Amino acid sequence: MVETTGGEPADGAAEVLDRPMPDGVRRRVVQIVSDGFGGLTVAELPTQLRQYARFTPTRRAKFAGNAMAAALETDPLFRQRIGERFRETQPELCGALDSGSPPPAADPLDVAAAAYVLRPTGWVKLVTAAGEEAQRADAERADEENRAELERLREELAEARDQTRAETERLRTELESAKREADSLHRKLRSALSDVKRGEAALRKVQGEIESVRAEGQAQVSAAESESRRLKTRLGEAEAALETARRAAREGRSVEDMRVRLLLDTVLDAAQGLRRELALPPLSMRPAETVDAVEPGQMTPKDIAARALSDSDPAVLDQLLALPHAHLVVDGYNVTKTGYPQMPLEKQRLRLLGQLSQLAAQTGAEVTCVFDGAELAAPVLLAPPRGVRVLFSKAGVTADELIRQLVRAEPPGRPVIVASTDREVADGVAKAGARPVASAVLLKRFSRG
Numbered sequence: 001m002v003e004t005t006g007g008e009p010a011d012g013a014a015e016v017l018d019r020p021m022p023d024g025v026r027r028r029v030v031q032i033v034s035d036g037f038g039g040l041t042v043a044e045l046p047t048q049l050r051q052y053a054r055f056t057p058t059r060r061a062k063f064a065g066n067a068m069a070a071a072l073e074t075d076p077l078f079r080q081r082i083g084e085r086f087r088e089t090q091p092e093l094c095g096a097l098d099s100g101s102p103p104p105a106a107d108p109l110d111v112a113a114a115a116y117v118l119r120p121t122g123w124v125k126l127v128t129a130a131g132e133e134a135q136r137a138d139a140e141r142a143d144e145e146n147r148a149e150l151e152r153l154r155e156e157l158a159e160a161r162d163q164t165r166a167e168t169e170r171l172r173t174e175l176e177s178a179k180r181e182a183d184s185l186h187r188k189l190r191s192a193l194s195d196v197k198r199g200e201a202a203l204r205k206v207q208g209e210i211e212s213v214r215a216e217g218q219a220q221v222s223a224a225e226s227e228s229r230r231l232k233t234r235l236g237e238a239e240a241a242l243e244t245a246r247r248a249a250r251e252g253r254s255v256e257d258m259r260v261r262l263l264l265d266t267v268l269d270a271a272q273g274l275r276r277e278l279a280l281p282p283l284s285m286r287p288a289e290t291v292d293a294v295e296p297g298q299m300t301p302k303d304i305a306a307r308a309l310s311d312s313d314p315a316v317l318d319q320l321l322a323l324p325h326a327h328l329v330v331d332g333y334n335v336t337k338t339g340y341p342q343m344p345l346e347k348q349r350l351r352l353l354g355q356l357s358q359l360a361a362q363t364g365a366e367v368t369c370v371f372d373g374a375e376l377a378a379p380v381l382l383a384p385p386r387g388v389r390v391l392f393s394k395a396g397v398t399a400d401e402l403i404r405q406l407v408r409a410e411p412p413g414r415p416v417i418v419a420s421t422d423r424e425v426a427d428g429v430a431k432a433g434a435r436p437v438a439s440a441v442l443l444k445r446f447s448r449g
Contacts, residue, residue, distance in 0.1 A: 021116070025127055026069060028113030033068040034061040036085030046071045046078050072117070083118045094118060247408070259411035262325065266414050269324030314445035317437055321363040323415040329406050329434070330356060330442065331399060331420035332371040338421055338439040339446075353385050355446045360387030368406060372399035400425045407432045 021029070034057045037045075042053050049071055052064040060068075072079050087094045093110070096102050097120045102111045115123035309316045320326060336348035343351070353369060360367040366389075373392040384390040393402045403418060407429045410416050416434040419442040420426060426436035 021127065022109075022112075024109045025112045025116065028109050029072065029116050030061050030065040030068055031057075032086055032113055032117055033072055033082050034058075034064075035089070036082040037068070039085045040081055044078075044081055046075050049078075079117060079119070086114065086117055090114065097123075243408070244412075263411040263413050266325040312438065312441055312444075314441055314448055317417070317441055317445050318363075320415060320417045320435055320437070321359075321365045326363070326365040326415045326417060327410060328356075328359075328365050328367045329403055329416065329418045329429075330367070330369045331403060331418070331422060331425060331439070332369045333399065334420045334422055334425075335439040335442055339443045349382070353382075353388055353390065356388045357385035359445065370399050370402050370406070373397075400428070404428050404432065407434045410434075 037049070037052070037060055038057065042050050045053060048067055049064065052060050052067070055063065072082065093103065093106060093114055096106075097111070097115055097118055102115075112127045116127055309319070321328060330352070332349065332352060333345075336343070336345075336352050340348060340351065349371065356367050356369055359365075367387060368389040368391060370391050370393070373394060382390060391402060391406075393399045400422060403420070403425055407416055407418065410433075412433055416429075418425065418429040418434050418436045419439055420436065421439040429436055
């Protein structure tokens with residue numbers, strides 16, 4: 001039995017709430033319990049609420065709301081203690097509830113929550129009335145919101161209708177304009193079709209005239225092609241001469257002297273070699289020696305034809321490298337990827353350079369090996385072998401272009417041999433006066449030792 005502060009039974013203790021407590025009333029009740037919670041000792045609290053004794057009122061209402069509401073409902077002594085603390089903080093409201101006349105200006109939810117805690121006579125009616133009042137307020141608020149939303153929707157509908165009418169009018173205007181434009185296009189199309197028919201007739205006439213002129217044009221074209229080939233030949237010669245002059249101007253007189261000296265040495269060595277090869281006597285030519293005949297021990301044209309070698313024979317390379325001041329330019333990766341592509345690039349380079357060093361020692365020829373710098377992830381730390389010049393192309397320059405530059409740098413008449421299977425490289429160096437050989441020929445020469 002719940003007692004009042006005077007020790008007498010409360011008149012409303014026997015009353016029972018026959019429906020769920022309204023949410024608004026429940027929140028106010030939990031707040032009252034949370035505010036009065038701090039004025040009680042731990043021993044005065046129910047066992048299930050002692051763990052929340054150190055919480056702040058706000059945190060206690062958030063995490064222990066259900067537990068406090070249940071304890072208030074089932075523990076009359078706890079409810080009495082909370083009521084005493086509430087009487088201390090709200091004496092006027094509690095006195096009005098005890099007298100049976102709650103203040104008219106008070107919030108119904110506060111009155112119902114206080115009545116639920118204090119349990120005066122008629123508290124169930126107060127709680128029920130507060131719930132009904134809250135429901136009415138919610139209903140009125142929802143009704144007001146619905147009316148405002150309906151009014152907003154009506155305004156939006158009216159605005160949408162105005163926009164639809166305006167858009168419809170605009171589309172109707174555009175449709176009329178499109179129809180007028182289509183009619184104009186139809187008229188233009190008919191006029192264009194008439195022009196096309198007239199043009200076709202004129203075309204047929206012109207075609208007839210073209211056929212009559214074509215025969216005459218063929219002869220003129222043939223003559224023009226012949227003249228064009230002649231002019232292209234002269235243009236090539238002029239371009240070569242111009243390029244030579246430009247290189248000479250760029251490189252200076254010292255480079256030109258070097259090239260002339262190298263060419264002179266080449267011509268002298270070639271003349272001496274030819275004299276030894278032909279076994280020319282030191283005496284001057286005699287009239288009897290001008291008679292065409294075969295002397296004992298000399299080769300006939302048939303013998304010379306029998307000595308012709310295949311382009312794939314490595315002996316061809318030996319003959320070329322035996323020429324005075326021969327210069328062998330090697331397309332490095334083209335040779336290594338033809339002979340041993342399965343090896344890493346570093347090992348390919350080392351193997352090729354070792355073989356070229358042996359070849360240079362055997363023949364005495366100048367040897368330059370060119371590698372494509374685009375294949376490198378970093379600069380190569382490499383000590384070139386004896387007798388071999390090693391070059392890598394710069395950024396943006398291919399090994400093929402570097403080889404062509406090397407060939408163009410040589411003086412005309414010097415024997416330059418380029419080892420590469422690349423057809424574009426072979427054609428380019430051949431036009432510049434060099435002798436291309438296939439990479440396979442060089443590899444065969446290496447294998448022969």
